[in-house]
Amino acid sequence: MRKLPRSFYARPGTVAIARQLIGKVLVTRFNGETTSGIITETEAYTGAADRASHAYGGKVTPRNSVMYGEPGFAYVYLCYGIHHLFNVVTNKPGVAHAILVRAIHPLEGADIMLRRRGTKLLTTAGPGTLTQALGIRTEHTGTDLLGDLITIEDRGIVAPPKAIVEGPRIGVDYAGEDALLPYRFHINPRLLK
Numbered sequence: 001m002r003k004l005p006r007s008f009y010a011r012p013g014t015v016a017i018a019r020q021l022i023g024k025v026l027v028t029r030f031n032g033e034t035t036s037g038i039i040t041e042t043e044a045y046t047g048a049a050d051r052a053s054h055a056y057g058g059k060v061t062p063r064n065s066v067m068y069g070e071p072g073f074a075y076v077y078l079c080y081g082i083h084h085l086f087n088v089v090t091n092k093p094g095v096a097h098a099i100l101v102r103a104i105h106p107l108e109g110a111d112i113m114l115r116r117r118g119t120k121l122l123t124t125a126g127p128g129t130l131t132q133a134l135g136i137r138t139e140h141t142g143t144d145l146l147g148d149l150i151t152i153e154d155r156g157i158v159a160p161p162k163a164i165v166e167g168p169r170i171g172v173d174y175a176g177e178d179a180l181l182p183y184r185f186h187i188n189p190r191l192l193k
Contacts, residue, residue, distance in 0.1 A: 003151045009071035014090045014097040018044035019166070019185045021088070023159030023192055026104055027151045028134045033112050035134050037104030037124055038157055041186035043169045045087075047096040052175035055096030066142050067096035074150055076131070076141040083128030084137045088145065088152070102127045102170070104134075105189035163191040 004024065011017060019042070027036040045053040047067070054064040054077070066075045067089055075087040075098050091097040103125040106113060113133035114122050124130040131137070136150065143150050166182045173179050 003146055003153055004072075006070075006072045006146060009088065009090045009145070010092060011071075012091055012095075014046055014099060015044040015183055017090050018042040018099045018183065019164060021099060021101070021152070022164050022185055022187050023157045025107060025153045025155050025157070026086075026101060026130075026134065027108075027153055028136060029148055029151075030135045033109060033135070035109035035112050036107045036153075037130065037134070038107060038189065038192060039101055039103075039152070040105050040189050040192075041101070041103035041125070042184070043100040043102060044183040045098050045100065046183075047091075050175070050181075051178040052169060052172035052181075053096065053098075064096065067098050068094055069142075072145045074136075074140055074143040074145060076136060076138050076143075078138050079128065084131045085127045086131050086134075086136050086140075086150075100127060101130065102184075103186065104130045105192070106133070158193040159187050160191060160193065163187050 021039050021042050024039050025036050047053050047055045048058045071090050073089045075089050079085050087098040087100050089098050117132050124133045164187050167184050168180050169184045
């Protein structure tokens with residue numbers, strides 16, 4: 001088990017990286033509690049040219065400024081005033097590319113995840129439910145994924161390429177033709193090896 005290196009994130013192919021994140025393990029270590037899950041769904045957002053991106057047209061705001069920084073950092077924002085959504089910054093400084101992690105398959109700390117979610121049934125399929133289960137909040141935006149709080153690890157789990165389904169992103173109809181781009185990747189956890 002090893003943390004993904006900065007070089008994994010610091011590449012121009014954000015769509016390819018989104019696909020390669022399938023099968024990697026997202027880990028949080030907060031207040032002495034460790035939780036983790038296998039990434040099973042991602043969406044790529046390709047910056048200034050992507051109408052679905054927070055950085056479309058080169059827009060820079062206090063919220064999205066972390067997207068313009070170093071790759072391998074967390075971009076966490078609040079959606080609908082309720083859901084904390086976790087993204088991974090990719091490419092290089094000045095190029096605002098990011099990948100939304102939409103779902104995980106729980107590995108460690110299921111009891112902690114249940115407590116955080118306040119439910120008896122553990123659900124981590126959805127970008128808001130997975131961050132709630134893992135304890136990720138907007139205060140974690142700008143967290144270095146090579147640090148100790150939030151990491152993404154390669155644990156040798158294989159996502160067979162033919163088992164990964166690609167398609168359009170969810171909830172970005174406002175992006176016109178860009179909403180149809182095949183930038184979403186997901187896999188049935190039972191197909192992981």
